[in-house]
Amino acid sequence: MELSAYLKKETKELHEETEKSFAHFHLFSDDFHIDHYKKLLEVQYQWHKSIEYLVDHANCKYPYHKKSRLLEKDLNSLGQKVSIQPLREDLDYHHLGLLYVMEGSMLGASMMHQFFVKKKLIEENVLNYYKYCSNDGARTWPSFVKYLNKPEFLEQKEQLLASAKYAFNLISKYAEKCKN
Numbered sequence: 001m002e003l004s005a006y007l008k009k010e011t012k013e014l015h016e017e018t019e020k021s022f023a024h025f026h027l028f029s030d031d032f033h034i035d036h037y038k039k040l041l042e043v044q045y046q047w048h049k050s051i052e053y054l055v056d057h058a059n060c061k062y063p064y065h066k067k068s069r070l071l072e073k074d075l076n077s078l079g080q081k082v083s084i085q086p087l088r089e090d091l092d093y094h095h096l097g098l099l100y101v102m103e104g105s106m107l108g109a110s111m112m113h114q115f116f117v118k119k120k121l122i123e124e125n126v127l128n129y130y131k132y133c134s135n136d137g138a139r140t141w142p143s144f145v146k147y148l149n150k151p152e153f154l155e156q157k158e159q160l161l162a163s164a165k166y167a168f169n170l171i172s173k174y175a176e177k178c179k180n
C-alpha cells in the first residue's frame with residue numbers, strides 16, 4: 001500500500017473526530033455567524049503557526065506554501081489580535097506526516113470556502129486563506145501525494161503516522177479550547 005493510502009486509512013477516524021470538534025463553528029448551517037468565522041480563523045492560525053514551526057525546524061525539502069500569513073491578514077482585517085500558544089517541543093516527529101495533514105486540510109477548507117461564498121456573510125477581503133485553499137488546494141494536493149509516495153519514505157511510515165495523528169489531535173485540542 002502506498003504511503004498516502006496508508007495515512008488516509010489510518011487517520012480516517014481522527015478526521016471524523018476533527019470534524020466533530022469543529023461542530024461549534026456551525027459550519028454548513030444556517031446558524032453560522034461572523035463570530036464563528038473569527039473563532040475558526042483563530043484556531044486555524046494557531047495550528048498553522050505551530051505546524052509550520054515544526055516543519056521548518058526539520059530541514060523540509062518540500063516547497064509548501066505558508067498559509068499562516070493569509071490567516072494573519074484575514075484576522076487583522078477583522079480587528080482580531082493574533083497570539084501564539086506554546087507548543088510541545090519533545091515530539092519526535094516527521095515533517096511529512098505533519099505536512100500530510102496541513103496540505104490535506106485544504107481539501108476541507110475548499111468546501112468551507114464554497115459555503116462562505118454562498119452565505120455571503122464573509123467579505124471578500126477577509127477570505128484570503130479560504131480562497132487560497134479553494135484555488136490551490138486541489139491543484140497542489142496531487143503533487144504533494146506524488147512526493148509523499150516516494151519509496152524512500154515508506155520505511156518511516158510509523159513515524160509519519162504518529163506525526164499525522166499529532167497534527168490532527170492538535171487542531172482538535174485548539175478547536176475544543178476555543179469553545180470556552
Ligand code: HEM
Pocket residue numbers: 004007008015018019022027100101102103104105106107108109111167168171
Ligand atoms: C468540517 C471540516 C472538514 C470537512 C468538511 C472536511 C472534508 C474533507 C474532504 C471532503 C476531503 C476530501 C476527501 C477525499 O477526497 O477523499 C478531505 C480531505 C482531508 N482532510 Fe478534511 N475536512 C474538514 C476538516 C479538516 C481538518 C480540520 C483537517 C486537518 C487539520 C483535515 C484534514 C484532511 C486531510 C489530511 C485530508 C486528505 C485525506 C486523504 O485523501 O488522504 N480536514 N477533508
